[in-house]
Amino acid sequence: MSSDSYAKAFTLANGYSLVVVEGALEPRSIGSVQVSLYRNLDVGDFAASLAFVRDGTILKAELVDNSQKQQKLVVTMVTAGSGNYQSTQAVCVVGESLTLCQ
Structure with missing residues (x-):
């Protein structure tokens, strides 16, 4: 992943974390977005992820x-x-699941 790629973490009201990144090793102009949900980001307690174009x-x-x-x-x-x-x-975050909102 280039140093110019987007990466940001958010802390949710329930204490979980969401991490948003552009897909690793992809061109900046096209690829995927990956959203990952962590119970505890500090220790890598992963719950779910979702990717979209x-x-x-x-x-x-x-x-x-x-x-x-x-x-x-x-x-x-x-x-x-x-x-x-x-x-x-x-x-949308529903419990420990991620879905594309309609």
Whole structure:
């Protein structure tokens, strides 16, 4: 993974952590986004992960809902080239599972 790749961790209200990264060893302009859920990131207590297609780079990721009952992360991507088209994908945390939100 290049030093320019996106990687960010979030602490959820329930104490779990979400880690968002662009796929390792992939080009910056296209590939995958990987979201991983950890019970305890400090010791690597992994719970679940989810990957989805990325056309461009991750511009930002943010928690839009972080309550004890529900957590939702939104990942915004921007295409390479002159268009700079943006797209978003929401990821819902349900217990110890990750799903693409509808």
